[in-house]
Amino acid sequence: GAGVSQTPSNKVTEKGKYVELRCDPISGHTALYWYRQSLGQGPEFLIYFQGTGAADDSGLPNDRFFAVRPEGSVSTLKIQRTERGDSAVYLCASSLGQGNEKLFFGSGTQLSVL
Amino acid sequence: QQQVKQSPQSLIVQKGGISIINCAYENTAFDYFPWYQQFPGKGPALLIAIRPDVSEKKEGRFTISFNKSAKQFSLHIMDSQPGDSATYFCAASGGGISGTYKYIFGTGTRLKVLA
Numbered sequence: 001g002a003g004v005s006q007t008p009s010n011k012v013t014e015k016g017k018y019v020e021l022r023c024d025p026i027s028g029h030t031a032l033y034w035y036r037q038s039l040g041q042g043p044e045f046l047i048y049f050q051g052t053g054a055a056d057d058s059g060l061p062n063d064r065f066f067a068v069r070p071e072g073s074v075s076t077l078k079i080q081r082t083e084r085g086d087s088a089v090y091l092c093a094s095s096l097g098q099g100n101e102k103l104f105f106g107s108g109t110q111l112s113v114l
Numbered sequence: 115q116q117q118v119k120q121s122p123q124s125l126i127v128q129k130g131g132i133s134i135i136n137c138a139y140e141n142t143a144f145d146y147f148p149w150y151q152q153f154p155g156k157g158p159a160l161l162i163a164i165r166p167d168v169s170e171k172k173e174g175r176f177t178i179s180f181n182k183s184a185k186q187f188s189l190h191i192m193d194s195q196p197g198d199s200a201t202y203f204c205a206a207s208g209g210g211i212s213g214t215y216k217y218i219f220g221t222g223t224r225l226k227v228l229a
Contacts, residue, residue: 004157033216042120042203042219043158056216091157101146101207101215105157 002026004106006092012112013082021077021109025094032075033103034067035091043091049075050097082113116141118206120220127227133191135223137204140185144206146215149178149189152201152222161202162189194227201225 005024013019025032031050035043045059049069057067064082069075079086089110093103119138127133137147145166150158164171164178164187171178177190191198201224205217 031215040222042118042205042221043217044219045216048216059216093157095215101148101163102160103215103217105150105159107155107157 004092004094004104006090006106006109008109009107010110010112012114014114015082015084017082017113019079019082019111021079021090021111023075023077023092023094023106025073025075025092026104028096029094029104030072030097031095032069033093033095034075034077035093035105037089037091037108039088046077046090079111082111084113087111087113116218118204118218118220120204120223122223123221124224125226127194127225129194129196129227129229131194131227133189133194133198133225133227135189135202135204135225136186137188137206137220138184138186139206139218141206141208142185143208144218146207147178147180147187148205148207148217149176150203150205150219152203158203191225194225196227196229199225199227 007022034046037043048056052072064080066078089108091108093105148163149161151161152158162176166182175192180187201222204220207215207217
């Protein structure tokens with residue numbers, strides 16, 4: 001595709017439920033990042049993949065959050081036992097790879113936990 | 115030490131005027147400083163970026179000024195247009211060392227350019 005694609009664009013769930021957010025990076029981009037953006041704030045780093053492996057997951061807030069990228073392309077961010085405080089826009093970004101600093105962001109998934 | 119402080123929080127400028135947004139950082143290991151523009155409902159888009167080996171970078175109407183000793187950098191938008199109305203984020207990373215461009219973002223500046 002032409003850009004980073006994120007689905008769904010909006011997700012409404014109830015407290016305690018499990019959600020999956022999907023990111024389809026730009027073709028050929030080996031690096032993939034997840035960020036979380038709360039209302040009125042800048043994006044906060046969650047996790048970075050280089051290829052299939054999570055090279056840096058230091059931003060994941062707790063063990064309810066998990067992300068995978070099994071084939072080195074599409075990534076899924078998984079949130080278990082959602083809490084109201086998880087409500088935010090989850091952004092995915094990709095880049096050509098290690099050493100290339102230009103990140104291309106998707107439009108994000110707006111997650112609302114009721 | 116990982117924070118990037120951005121000001122002002124909001125800015126109103128007349129069409130044709132100059133918009134100036136400032137950022138300050140503490141971590142001297144940062145070596146890449148991008149500015150991102152974000153419209154409502156969209157993801158951030160890279161506008162312009164600078165490395166600390168230069169004091170200024172200009173691309174069209176957008177200029178970054180960088181002061182390494184003060185650990186500050188700023189975005190100047192010349193001849194501001196209503197279409198520039200958006201939220202602007204500064205960021206910093208130490209990616210040149212590790213290759214991991216884990217950006218630390220500022221809190222954003224909402225710019226409104228009056229027609």
